Ligand SMILES: *[C@@H]1O[C@H](CO)[C@@H](O)[C@H](O)[C@H]1NC(C)=O
């Protein structure tokens with residue numbers, strides 16, 4: 001197809017707009033994010049649909065933003081459906097149509113707010129400092145010319161009360177390594193660029209407000225203190241205000257997303273903001289840490305993250321640091337959060353000043369490292385909102401993440417050429433395990449790993465020293481197993497149900513795969529009470545990852561739906577041998593379930609860099625598995641019997657025999673069924689029981705003929721079958737004329753056409769659903785479920801965050817007193833009291 005010049009001109013025009021979109025106004029307009037193939041220009045599409053073209057969707061290749069005055073319906077999806085319908089009825093032919101170039105579209109919806117991951121600490125600093133330590137601290141301050149009034153309180157930098165329990169950073173500074181020429185971006189509720197402590201390091205070019213759609217992310221709500229506090233930990237200057245940041249000569253920018261309405265589109269733009277200028281994105285937030293939420297970022301956000309990994313920092317990859325989450329006291333686990341369990345994020349948990357596990361910090365196999373935060377009667381002392389305001393109350397995993405961010409800024413000053421994976425490797429190899437009871441166990445690399453503490457605590461000196469001579473890793477390769485179909489009931493109690501997949505040397509060689517870094521495991525488990533489930537993965541080298549743990553409050557009635565767990569505990573393994581997944585139904589009660597299927601993905605270093613490409617962008621169909629990278633042959637599944645677990649034979653297959661719309665949990669989600677109605681009959685014949693689910697057979701526009709549902713199903717099924725056959729045949733003829741883009745599909749002929757048809761249905765279904773998951777019905781489902789979880793909790797949480805309105809005054813007072821007697825550890829009872837009072841009440845529930 002010829003690419004016309006107007007398109008090029010247009011692209012140039014939008015580049016001329018510095019790639020920045022006009023501000024969104026969700027009160028008056030609807031916005032659509034559309035992935036277009038290049039056969040049509042965005043303006044042509046806009047003209048065709050009566051939309052206004054706004055510009056490119058940030059850094060996402062071929063994604064565009066359109067707007068229209070507010071409407072109830074989904075204009076784009078309705079048009080796509082209409083075209084489909086008319087083609088089925090042969091009212092229009094199969095000749096190319098402008099809408100054919102729509103690869104993905106999503107009408108933007110306001111999402112539930114993320115939670116800030118701070119907790120209000122109880123603080124009553126007791127106990128005298130060790131006097132030698134105080135002397136050393138003063139010498140260091142003198143040598144570095146640090147005159148910041150609260151420097152001596154910043155125990156996470158130099159701990160005088162529990163010597164050694166700190167970041168071990170001062171000797172790094174002594175070498176002049178202070179984060180120069182590195183930019184960290186605080187993605188949060190704002191950043192007080194007028195603060196004396198931040199204004200010199202503030203980097204306006206890397207900053208934006210995605211809540212109010214203005215250039216500067218200034219804190220505007222009484223509650224907007226979190227981002228400024230995080231920024232202070234990273235980049236508070238060496239000056240006369242408060243303390244210093246870990247990388248006190250770094251640049252600091254802010255992107256504001258937590259203080260108002262946000263959509264998937266805006267969140268994508270936010271986490272990609274100025275990705276050639278912002279090196280590290282600091283994210284101390286996520287889905288609710290309530291022990292019952294399971295939420296992954298929507299597809300646009302996933303694509304944005306991968307875009308930053310592939311293009312950011314000149315192709316070395318943007319660094320994402322996420323706070324692990326504060327839900328440990330409600331059994332929450334960071335593997336239920338799709339941001340923290342992404343392979344592209346570094347997940348940072350907390351330890352307190354006594355190296356103890358604080359009650360809030362979540363464990364999970366995706367956690368890489370921990371560093372200091374609140375607990376044991378102290379918290380993080382840092383900058384606050386205001387010209388010269390400090391806080392001694394910053395806490396939660398929210399406060400741990402930015403300390404890691406500052407540390408990575410030091411590392412990047414020394415070695416700016418490190419890739420995102422090098423930083424993860426350096427963390428694995430140089431985090432310091434410490435003497436606290438946990439599930440520490442030695443990994444293949446000889447490193448100790450604990451689900452609670454990751455590879456240990458960050459030691460700035462150790463990681464910077466190691467970085468100086470670190471040899472860059474080769475590009476990333478991946479190996480995907482086929483879907484393993486288990487379909488067996490899970491016994492209750494300790495026993496568990498195991499399924500095994502054996503990876504051979506040849507498979508990895510064919511995938512150009514040398515050794516494991518991350519593993520991800522995507523699975524479906526039907527269960528009437530999700531919180532009862534737990535999942536373990538035993539690697540060929542015998543290490544057990546606890547991918548999922550039981551959660552007492554998680555009542556979700558449909559188990560795991562295409563959920564992806566992640567583990568960093570197999571880092572350095574070869575990957576060859578038997579991988580055993582064990583699903584347990586830990587509670588003996590009336591709730592039971594079935595282990596449906598699973599798919600293992602290994603991610604790691606490639607063998608031959610010269611042949612290794614970049615991972616394709618995710619699509620809504622990734623779990624459908626049509627474009628699996630490895631064309632895995634039909635493997636024989638080998639069964640072993642791990643102690644206490646029943647094992648079953650699973651059937652590996654590249655083509656799950658259960659189509660997209662047949663997932664177990666569509667029942668309370670009638671939206672997609674209107675599109676599913678035509679698409680599903682194919683599957684209805686293969687699995688009639690699933691389609692005869694009474695709740696969502698047909699939407700109202702279809703006549704019922706006054707007969708029973710069963711008969712309707714039969715009638716519509718037959719009509720549908722005929723239509724689908726015609727459509728398939730037509731599609732087949734149409735496709736036959738086109739270049740075959742995906743060679744891996746070529747072997748399948750007619751079978752794949754069915755799949756393709758389902759694909760399309762799936763895609764449309766996702767669109768109909770609107771935003772959240774951005775994908776098929778299943779994906780959107782996760783969003784719906786979250787919404788519910790949120791409805792119950794969020795208001796209270798948001799309120800509680802703001803009801804600490806008097807907090808800054810408290811801190812200010814405290815520090816006014818203190819600045820008068822710097823270094824005196826005195827703290828009146830009032831700060832502990834108010835800390836657990838006002839805001840503490842809500843956070844205290846954790
Ligand atoms: C801390 O830094 C010093 C150098 O200042 C180094 O010798 C030591 O190994 C580091 N780690 C610990 C745990 O002290």
Ligand SMILES: *[C@@H]1O[C@H](CO)[C@@H](O)[C@H](O)[C@H]1NC(C)=O
Nearest residue numbers: 180181182276277279313416
């Ligand atoms: C700062 O970083 C940029 C790229 O991030 C690089 O081009 C430049 O040379 C660096 N400047 C110094 C002084 O290191």
Ligand SMILES: *[C@@H]1O[C@H](CO)[C@@H](O)[C@H](O)[C@H]1NC(C)=O
Nearest residue numbers: 441442443444541542543544
């Ligand atoms: C520790 O890991 C080894 C293999 O690395 C394994 O054999 C052993 O069972 C593990 N121990 C525990 C307690 O998980």
